[in-house]
Amino acid sequence: MNKKVHRDTLIIHEGHDPRDHQDSLAVPLYQTSTYVFPDAESGAARFAGEQTGNIYSRLTNPTVKVLEERITALEKGAGALAFGSGMAAVSAILVHATKAGDHVLCTRGIYGCTFGLLNILEDKYGITHDLIPMRNEDEIEKHVRPETSVIYVETPVNPTMEVADIRAAVNVARRHGLKVIVDNTFCSPYIQNPIELGADFVLHSATKYINGHGDVIAGLLIGADREEIEQIRMTVQKDYGGIISPFDAWLMIRGLKTLAVRMDRHTSNAEAVLAYLKTVPAVREVHYPLDADNPDVEIAKRQMNAGGGIFSFTLEGGLEEAQAFLDELKLIKLAVSLGDAESLIQHPATMTHSPIPEEERLAMGITDSMIRFSAGLEHPDDIIADLEAAFAALKKKTAAATTE
Numbered sequence: 112m113n114k115k116v117h118r119d120t121l122i123i124h125e126g127h128d129p130r131d132h133q134d135s136l137a138v139p140l141y142q143t144s145t146y147v148f149p150d151a152e153s154g155a156a157r158f159a160g161e162q163t164g165n166i167y168s169r170l171t172n173p174t175v176k177v178l179e180e181r182i183t184a185l186e187k188g189a190g191a192l193a194f195g196s197g198m199a200a201v202s203a204i205l206v207h208a209t210k211a212g213d214h215v216l217c218t219r220g221i222y223g224c225t226f227g228l229l230n231i232l233e234d235k236y237g238i239t240h241d242l243i244p245m246r247n248e249d250e251i252e253k254h255v256r257p258e259t260s261v262i263y264v265e266t267p268v269n270p271t272m273e274v275a276d277i278r279a280a281v282n283v284a285r286r287h288g289l290k291v292i293v294d295n296t297f298c299s300p301y302i303q304n305p306i307e308l309g310a311d312f313v314l315h316s317a318t319k320y321i322n323g324h325g326d327v328i329a330g331l332l333i334g335a336d337r338e339e340i341e342q343i344r345m346t347v348q349k350d351y352g353g354i355i356s357p358f359d360a361w362l363m364i365r366g367l368k369t370l371a372v373r374m375d376r377h378t379s380n381a382e383a384v385l386a387y388l389k390t391v392p393a394v395r396e397v398h399y400p401l402d403a404d405n406p407d408v409e410i411a412k413r414q415m416n417a418g419g420g421i422f423s424f425t426l427e428g429g430l431e432e433a434q435a436f437l438d439e440l441k442l443i444k445l446a447v448s449l450g451d452a453e454s455l456i457q458h459p460a461t462m463t464h465s466p467i468p469e470e471e472r473l474a475m476g477i478t479d480s481m482i483r484f485s486a487g488l489e490h491p492d493d494i495i496a497d498l499e500a501a502f503a504a505l506k507k508k509t510a511a512a513t514t515e
């Protein structure tokens with residue numbers, strides 16, 4: 112497609128020409144495991160890589176291909192691979208980019224299962240890692256070792272909303288010949304494009320904003336170098352096998368079509384709820400990348416074109432108050448995951464970040480009173496009314512407890 116059209120248009124059209132598919136407006140679902148070779152010679156030529164064409168759906172599938180081409184354009188990359196989960200994408204790229212004895216530099220506070228995977232790689236293959244803040248080049252540079260091969264960046268960091276400077280990571284990586292991988296799940300390509308800032312790979316838990324409807328688990332890996340992406344397709348992806356199903360890719364294409372309008376609404380809803388929370392006496396702090404009080408706001412402004420739909424806040428009190436507050440919510444659903452049409456709320460200390468030892472968790476700023484919020488697409492007044500009612504109920508409970 113003509114790359115001069117706007118991103119909002121690419122989201123809907125890129126990678127699909129109805130003329131190639133019986134004039135079908137919607138991308139057809141190719142629910143097939145294998146493909147029929149026209150003759151033995153073609154079959155041999157496809158295996159030899161001398162003829163393009165499908166062989167088997169663990170390698171390529173026409174429905175999946177549309178998704179891969181579309182996300183490639185949206186992330187301004189050169190190629191992409193779709194996976195059966197975000198973690199399958201994370202594992203594929205870490206296995207591709209490291210070897211036994213290497214060292215990986217990661218932003219502190221990375222996704223829990225990515226942390227789990229790094230520990231597996233350390234136990235089994237001696238691939239070590241350091242979890243560090245990445246606000247500037249010096250903070251990163253001093254941790255680079257001769258055996259470092261990858262800088263792995265997740266920004267904004269979940270759930271503290273600390274921001275890592277992607278360009279700083281890229282600059283350090285260039286000096287030392289390292290690969291930069293960015294987990295862009297929290298922003299989606301609508302808000303942040305790490306490849307444009309010099310990253311080598313971007314990955315998504317497409318389960319979140321890319322799909323946006325809470326009904327698929329999937330992952331995407333986008334690369335700045337097409338040859339390298341195709342190499343991963345024919346090695347780690349093919350042989351580890353964590354591919355997406357054609358049906359899930361089809362749902363993902365359908366969900367992705369509304370990314371632009373959804374991200375605008377997720378962001379405006381998050382901003383409306385934050386403005387309200389700042390007026391509530393029981394709220395101690397709010398954390399949002401583009402909030403003026405965020406210490407990392409200048410970095411966030413350089414690399415994000417909107418604040419997105421996720422923020423965290425802390426309440427007065429501790430675990431008991433936080434849990435009592437969550438139990439009063441009705442419209443807002445108590446669930447992990449994020450980026451869905453439904454507003455979702457969760458308690459990191461006892462849920463997503465509960466595997467982290469308490470001391471480490473507190474050092475990251477994840478206290479018992481911290482709550483993470485993923486703004487949905489409901490009317491903002493209804494979200495705020497649900498929070499208001501929960502705060503009122505909490506106040507009544509606390510008052511009753513103190514007069515007992």
Ligand SMILES: *Cc1c(COP(=O)(O)O)cnc(C)c1O
Binds near residue numbers: 224294296316317329
């Ligand atoms: C959810 C998530 C993942 C893992 O993705 P799955 O699709 O659940 O496998 C990785 N990184 C981030 C930032 C996530 O939020």
